[in-house]
Amino acid sequence: MALTAVKGFNDILPVESGRWHFIEQTARKVFELNGFEEIRVPVLEKTELFSRSIGDATDIVEKEMYTFTDKGENSITLRPEGTAGVMRAFIEHKLYAQDPIAKLYYMGPMFRYERPQKGRYRQFHQIGAEITGVTDPLADAQVLNMLTAFFREIGLTEPTLQINSLGCPECRPEYRVSLRSFLEEKMGQLCDDCRRRFAANPLRTLDCKVPGCAEATAGAPSVLDHLCGGCNDHFATVRRYLDLSATPYSINSRMVRGLDYYTRTTFEMVTMLLGSQSAVAAGGRYDGLIAQLGGPAIPGIGFAMGLERVALLLTNQDFASRPDLFIATMGEGERDVAFSLMDALLKSGIRVEMDYEGKSLKSQMRRADKLKAYYSVVIGGNEASSGKAAFKRMADGFQTEALLTVAAIQVLLNTTEQ
RNA sequence: GUGGCCAUGGUGAAGCGGUUAACACAUACGACUGUGACUCGUACAUGCGAGGGUUCAAAUCCCUCUGGCCACCCCA
Numbered sequence: 016m017a018l019t020a021v022k023g024f025n026d027i028l029p030v031e032s033g034r035w036h037f038i039e040q041t042a043r044k045v046f047e048l049n050g051f052e053e054i055r056v057p058v059l060e061k062t063e064l065f066s067r068s069i070g071d072a073t074d075i076v077e078k079e080m081y082t083f084t085d086k087g088e089n090s091i092t093l094r095p096e097g098t099a100g101v102m103r104a105f106i107e108h109k110l111y112a113q114d115p116i117a118k119l120y121y122m123g124p125m126f127r128y129e130r131p132q133k134g135r136y137r138q139f140h141q142i143g144a145e146i147t148g149v150t151d152p153l154a155d156a157q158v159l160n161m162l163t164a165f166f167r168e169i170g171l172t173e174p175t176l177q178i179n180s181l182g183c184p185e186c187r188p189e190y191r192v193s194l195r196s197f198l199e200e201k202m203g204q205l206c207d208d209c210r211r212r213f214a215a216n217p218l219r220t221l222d223c224k225v226p227g228c229a230e231a232t233a234g235a236p237s238v239l240d241h242l243c244g245g246c247n248d249h250f251a252t253v254r255r256y257l258d259l260s261a262t263p264y265s266i267n268s269r270m271v272r273g274l275d276y277y278t279r280t281t282f283e284m285v286t287m288l289l290g291s292q293s294a295v296a297a298g299g300r301y302d303g304l305i306a307q308l309g310g311p312a313i314p315g316i317g318f319a320m321g322l323e324r325v326a327l328l329l330t331n332q333d334f335a336s337r338p339d340l341f342i343a344t345m346g347e348g349e350r351d352v353a354f355s356l357m358d359a360l361l362k363s364g365i366r367v368e369m370d371y372e373g374k375s376l377k378s379q380m381r382r383a384d385k386l387k388a389y390y391s392v393v394i395g396g397n398e399a400s401s402g403k404a405a406f407k408r409m410a411d412g413f414q415t416e417a418l419l420t421v422a423a424i425q426v427l428l429n430t431t432e433q
Numbered sequence: 434g435u436g437g438c439c440a441u442g443g444u445g446a447a448g449c450g451g452u453u454a455a456c457a458c459a460u461a462c463g464a465c466u467g468u469g470a471c472u473c474g475u476a477c478a479u480g481c482g483a484g485g486g487u488u489c490a491a492a493u494c495c496c497u498c499u500g501g502c503c504a505c506c507c508c509a
Binding site: 132295378409 | 461508
């Protein structure tokens, strides 16, 4: 094996790219309908951006980032997620001065140094959307509805929406205290990982998959019972709006986020189909993030979805595009006629293929079949001089005489349902 | 970072110590002298992830490395 790609970095081959385009185009359509505009930010940022936003103690920052020192001795990092960079740009360009309410979406590669696995790679792609400047639960509901609409648009009903509220800097500390004191009693029953989590991030013990831990934490206090008045009202209103729009969801009070900046509403689109990579999209509110990054005190909410994971859920569909017409030729002079015809058809937006190598008619017809052309036509001496030819519908072999003109061919293609 | 499983051509694979690495699909050309799909024929791994070792003999046994998959961790 000569040269291979870097571990966890994948090529998206032509057989896959049709599916990717479909996902990306659907996202653009749904997001733009909701008033979101694309923002394109760099793949590389100063390391500090991520340690300050995602959180120093998170696994992502602690051990999963591609961090390097560049030739100017600056510590730089390949973005492990999208929100931080988008908010950096929002602050840097003072987008809030024009309008504190910004609705932004982005798509592109993210990088995390993890052990590759099904639905998880070191370079992976996310499509995300963010709304800044709105505290009202209306924004939460619109984001959730938009995410739901996206999955409906691409034809997936499988991932289901789970929501939770993590509270705010007011009420979360109190919850942590009460959860810790509950867990202290159960220490003996917890797994090693959970004992470690107890210190670092006690909320994490709640979604441990070890049966013993699940049992031990069964009666644990719920975040939702410890929300302060404001957070409680906020969450209740989010739910009311979701009900108003008949958006299906379930509440999962054990759902936890891996990034530190989340507050209040958090959510995931989860599926059973991808093994342990059950989260296809996830996000939440981050009311303190912009200020934390040195911007004004503007709230935000958003999500990101994993393109690879969505693509994995779509594998049964065929997204290949097919030529409208394949032109086969007999003889050198006729190739000029065929080429001119192809050129004219392409200029009119008709997808045409023809033989490139002067192969036998049989080879050309085989190629027409392989490319799944809707029609084929043979241009030889007779056709070149008469200016008309028999167009063969490949599906059933039916042939129709038509003039070798763009107009006549357009009519022919349009009268047949493709 | 931890653990389990696996590595034969473009693909799916047979082979389980002994001359030319089965079969199928895919691909190329042809039988069909102006027409695809069906049928038939021919071609297509000096090579069995890489490197060592055992043996008269290794794709087949042993070791190391590399890679892949899956699970844990974590996460989109």
